[in-house]
Amino acid sequence: MRRLPAVLCLLLAATTARAAVSVEDGSGQTVALDKPAARIVSLVPHATELLFAAGAGGKVVATVDYSDHPEAAKRLPRVGGFTGFSLEAVLRQKPDLVVAWQDGGTPRELERLKRLGVPVFVSHPLQPDDVAKEIVLLGKLAGTDAEAARAAAAYRQRLSALRRRYGDKPAVRVFFQLSQAPIFTVSANSYIDSLIRLCGGVNVFAGLSQPAPQVSIAAVAAARPQAIVAGDDATLAMWRRWRELPAVAGGALLALPGDAISIPGPRLADGAEQLCTRLDTARQRLGLTPR
Template sequence: MIKRCLWLWVMCLAAQVCQAATGVTLVDDRGVTVRLDAPPARIVTLLPSLTETVCELGGCARLVGTDRYSNHPASVRSLPKTGGLDDANIELIASLKPDVVLLALSSRVTDRLESLGMKVVALEPRTYKDVQRVAGKVAQILGSADGGARLWQRLEAQVDAAAKGVPASARGLSVYYEVDSAPYAAGESSFIGETLSRLGARNIVPASLGPFPKLNPEYVVRADPQVIMISQRHAGDVGARPGWDRIRAVRDKRVCAFSSEQGDVLSRPGPRMGEAAQVMARCLRESVAANKGGAVR
């Protein structure tokens, strides 16, 4: 009887150790320690860059719901859409019975989800270092020991390759990157600004103004950028803005107008940043010859 009890005790202890070994413990961007008993089988993501990171790391099949803006890869488009950053559908998320919800640090539903007993991990990539860190955290959640490091190495190589494709004549060009027609711009300290720097471009918005500052339109006129990067939706009215017809980029037809699909790639700090770098590098290459062939596309 004693031997049998001892054997059972050893077996129980071994089971507990194994269970602990398969669990996941991490600190999210709130500084909160989150403990998962096992790598999650059911994941809800509430930020497109997190959706793309999960999929890039092989976890797409574990997604049971995403925010309304997640549209890549194509397989996530058919998943239940739970709303946006400020209007996430709590009831729908709960009905999906997620093992974990991955969302932005700025999300307003974190406390509510946790009050309902859901595990929440807040991760918000804003810079290159953030993307590297978030890739590692998501890989950890998925139970992939080195997936994050491999993803980051691939991104770095892709950005380096894009930079090598920018000719010397395009390096040093001053760039205004508009993220919204208010206008909001991508500054040097943003992940977009970091990519521009890696490509050898000179951002007219210094880091001191923040990553995505709202600018006075006159600021852009005074800065007189040589290249403008902007969405197709707002590119048509650039020359009609007060004083903007005097900007070199407008006068010399160095305006890169990005499609909505390209905009998604460019605006998401995640696995497609290498592709984004290629898009911007192509804009810089074409800009040096823009005077010969009309507006840059």
């Protein structure tokens, strides 16, 4: 048998080296693949959106309930939901990569996947820019680096443009309401707080320790927010009788429908734009003058 020329051997070795990929996931663990993933299972809706943004949508073979963006994700098989996933259903998809969530309730099942030799990337976006970082990392794992880089850059540019436009406008004291009964809000440990600041707002509950703390009506009244933001008008209606609140007196009860701001994926830029627009409306209603 003839020996391959040395140059060809070097080229083959370089190609093999490039095929192997390795990244650090949101939990600080190294995820290594012999070659870019061809069959990916996403176990959380925001990861599904990240994968599609990274150009890897065609490689996603299954996901979980509420993975509704983009449209193509609705047609994928489901292997679980918010409370957990079926290990058997995941394994039937023969994945070479599973993308999970740091705060998901299935750590034991994820460890079983790892013991069975299935690589698991744990997603953990804590701040808006983490979305761009994870798009890049998932693109690397899927072999779609170029498209992922473009998507991450476009996302970052949108947030930068919003920061330049709204960040230095007169500050608005904001109460961001996640739910009605009980009342949950966000602290500085939530990425939503970063978006409030990006839009020139001040989160009245930024100082609380939990990312999504529970608060009382009395605490909201004491904080005297100038704007109250919630997902729908029905939630906002509970505050209309509190006429002494600046947000109510100034007509700054602001609905932010949809889930763009509540899912840490690429649509977060859409949610940020909606929030900035709403807070600018509050400035106008409150008669705040530019600095």
